[in-house]
Amino acid sequence: MSIFVSDEAKQKFQGFWFGLGVPIFGGWGISLFSLILLTNKNLGIAGNPYSPMTHIVTILWMSGHLLLWPLLSWLMIRRAKKSGNLHCEKGSRLSLKLAIAWIAFIVSVGALQALSGGA
Numbered sequence: 503m504s505i506f507v508s509d510e511a512k513q514k515f516q517g518f519w520f521g522l523g524v525p526i527f528g529g530w531g532i533s534l535f536s537l538i539l540l541t542n543k544n545l546g547i548a549g550n551p552y553s554p555m556t557h558i559v560t561i562l563w564m565s566g567h568l569l570l571w572p573l574l575s576w577l578m579i580r581r582a583k584k585s586g587n588l589h590c591e592k593g594s595r596l597s598l599k600l601a602i603a604w605i606a607f608i609v610s611v612g613a614l615q616a617l618s619g620g621a
Contacts, residue, residue, distance in 0.1 A: 514589045521578050521593025526600070529571025536563035568608070572601040 536559045550556060575598035582591035 517582075517587050517589035518593040521582060521587075521590035521595075522597045523593075525571050525574035525578055525594065525597045528574045529567045529569075529601070531566070532570055533563055533566030536560070536566060568605060572598060572605070575601055 539559050540556070540563060575594050578594035579591055579598065582588070582594055
């Protein structure tokens with residue numbers, strides 16, 4: 503038994519994690535970067551809550567993990583199907599399933615909060 507990893511196994515591993523990681527890090531990266539911009543008082547965005555820049559950054563903050571993550575997963579699935587990369591497609595499908603679970607969690611928490619008379 504060899505202690506070295508074959509090139510085929512390495513390709514499968516890299517394809518799967520590329521398909522899983524790119525959508526997640528893309529969506530959450532935009533969300534976290536926008537949140538940092540919103541909370542940093544030195545940039546002037548947090549000082550004026552009614553400026554157009556604050557609205558744009560807030561939209562990016564919300565859309566990063568709720569829209570961009572599933573959209574990138576879907577695009578990666580289409581790209582993997584065209585190229586025939588089965589492992590990238592599997593990773594992207596898992597990323598899409600995680601995104602749907604995350605959206606369901608956000609919606610259910612919001613619904614429970616609204617039903618309990620919260621903000």
